[in-house]
Amino acid sequence: MRIAVEGCMHGDLDNVYATLLHLEKVENMKIDLLLCCGDFQAVRNQKDLESLNVKPKYRSMNSFWKYYSGQEVAPFPTIFIGGNHEASNYLWELYYGGWAAPNIYFLGFAGVIKFGNLRIGGLSGIYNERHYQLGHYERPPYNESDIRSIYHVREYDVLKLMQVEEPIDIFLSHDWPLGITDYGNWRELIRHKHFFEKEIQEKTLGSKAAAELLDKLKPPYWFSAHLHCKFAALVQHGEGGAVTKFLALDKCLPRRKFLQIVEFESEPGPYEIHYDEEWLAITRKFNFVFPLTRQHMQLGGLQLDLQDCRQWVRSRLNARGSKPFDFIRTVPPYDPFQSVMEASLSGHCRNPQTESLLRFLELPYLLDNALEASRLQQNPVSLISGDNTEGVLDGENEDAAIDDVDEIEELEEFDDVDVKHN
Ligand SMILES: [Mn+2]
Numbered sequence: 001m002r003i004a005v006e007g008c009m010h011g012d013l014d015n016v017y018a019t020l021l022h023l024e025k026v027e028n029m030k031i032d033l034l035l036c037c038g039d040f041q042a043v044r045n046q047k048d049l050e051s052l053n054v055k056p057k058y059r060s061m062n063s064f065w066k067y068y069s070g071q072e073v074a075p076f077p078t079i080f081i082g083g084n085h086e087a088s089n090y091l092w093e094l095y096y097g098g099w100a101a102p103n104i105y106f107l108g109f110a111g112v113i114k115f116g117n118l119r120i121g122g123l124s125g126i127y128n129e130r131h132y133q134l135g136h137y138e139r140p141p142y143n144e145s146d147i148r149s150i151y152h153v154r155e156y157d158v159l160k161l162m163q164v165e166e167p168i169d170i171f172l173s174h175d176w177p178l179g180i181t182d183y184g185n186w187r188e189l190i191r192h193k194h195f196f197e198k199e200i201q202e203k204t205l206g207s208k209a210a211a212e213l214l215d216k217l218k219p220p221y222w223f224s225a226h227l228h229c230k231f232a233a234l235v236q237h238g239e240g241g242a243v244t245k246f247l248a249l250d251k252c253l254p255r256r257k258f259l260q261i262v263e264f265e266s267e268p269g270p271y272e273i274h275y276d277e278e279w280l281a282i283t284r285k286f287n288f289v290f291p292l293t294r295q296h297m298q299l300g301g302l303q304l305d306l307q308d309c310r311q312w313v314r315s316r317l318n319a320r321g322s323k324p325f326d327f328i329r330t331v332p333p334y335d336p337f338q339s340v341m342e343a344s345l346s347g348h349c350r351n352p353q354t355e356s357l358l359r360f361l362e363l364p365y366l367l368d369n370a371l372e373a374s375r376l377q378q379n380p381v382s383l384i385s386g387d388n389t390e391g392v393l394d395g396e397n398e399d400a401a402i403d404d405v406d407e408i409e410e411l412e413e414f415d416d417v418d419v420k421h422n
Pocket of ligand 1: 008039084174225227
């Protein structure tokens with residue numbers, strides 16, 4: 001099986017697919033899957049642009065809407081996670097994962113799925129300590145603060161991924177695991193990206209949550225994006241332990257290293273995306289502590305026995321099959337011939353895929369319901385203590401130092417070294 005991995009998509013599906021089709025032709029090979037490590041920008045229409053945290057001059061429709069509307073069809077199965085530039089309202093609809101467009105699958109805020117015999121896991125968003133222990137309290141339409149915190153990783157989602165015991169083949173995170181630069185040629189890295197130097201030396205470059213997951217899951221492959229450069233590292237987990245090949249890739253621009261083809265041993269294709277039994281069991285088991293308010297949650301160390309749940313999920317999957325529920329369009333796609341979009345509701349939309357999955361798992365729908373969430377938190381669960389401290393109010397510089405590489409690069413004006421080497 002041949003998998004293409006790319007860094008940030010930034011809504012440029014047309015160019016990435018064209019590049020891959022060209023590659024298939026000149027190399028005379030078949031690509032089975034495209035993995036994208038975030039900043040996908042699944043913008044369906046102008047309304048979605050309001051939930052995308054980018055500077056006004058980057059607020060453009062790009063090309064996802066064509067694949068959403070059906071005007072174009074993704075030529076390769078595509079799996080992506082979220083980054084920090086997303087149509088966050090749309091990704092929230094698909095919190096548990098689902099088809100963002102035909103043949104384009106969103107892994108969810110956290111998720112594990114199967115593709116052929118491979119198990120692919122991922123964590124969306126970027127790490128920011130200030131919001132880590134809060135619930136998912138943001139609801140569209142987002143205010144100035146929520147539009148930036150919605151993509152900050154929450155401990156709850158990491159905790160779920162920490163329950164995974166069966167081997168993961170590939171893991172995706174948008175920002176790099178904290179400390180990963182120690183395992184690669186960081187001196188070479190800062191020669192091109194000298195604005196990383198301070199954070200590398202202070203050991204603050206990257207996601208603490210991703211580092212914990214890397215240490216727990218020890219997947220053979222880990223791919224990231226976010227910092228808009230290529231960087232490889234080799235992590236040996238203890239003496240004689242498992243090895244993780246880490247690779248970060250650039251964004252899609254001419255002369256930039258944004259794509260890598262990786263080959264995996266597998267049975268002959270074609271391959272399909274399927275639900276993962278262990279992950280669905282974790283999802284079902286942990287839904288009762290799904291935090292949906294600004295309350296601090298102390299979830300650390302929560303352990304639940306999954307065995308009975310595994311059995312239950314297995315029999316449900318055997319009865320229904322494990323293919324994800326079908327894609328369903330929920331909003332009118334962008335129409336380039338219509339300059340102003342018809343007025344539409346800017347609130348949360350219940351995505352039928354999410355509703356079907358929750359019905360399948362016999363779970364309540366909570367994504368639009370803060371009330372339900374606070375009731376849940378009042379339940380006396382001995383292992384979880386929700387103290388009443390509100391999340392710290394958001395200040396101007398709430399994001400980590402390197403949160404938006406576009407901005408830094410703009411300041412740097414792509415120095416010569418950068419262009420030459422990418
Ligand atoms: Mn990013």
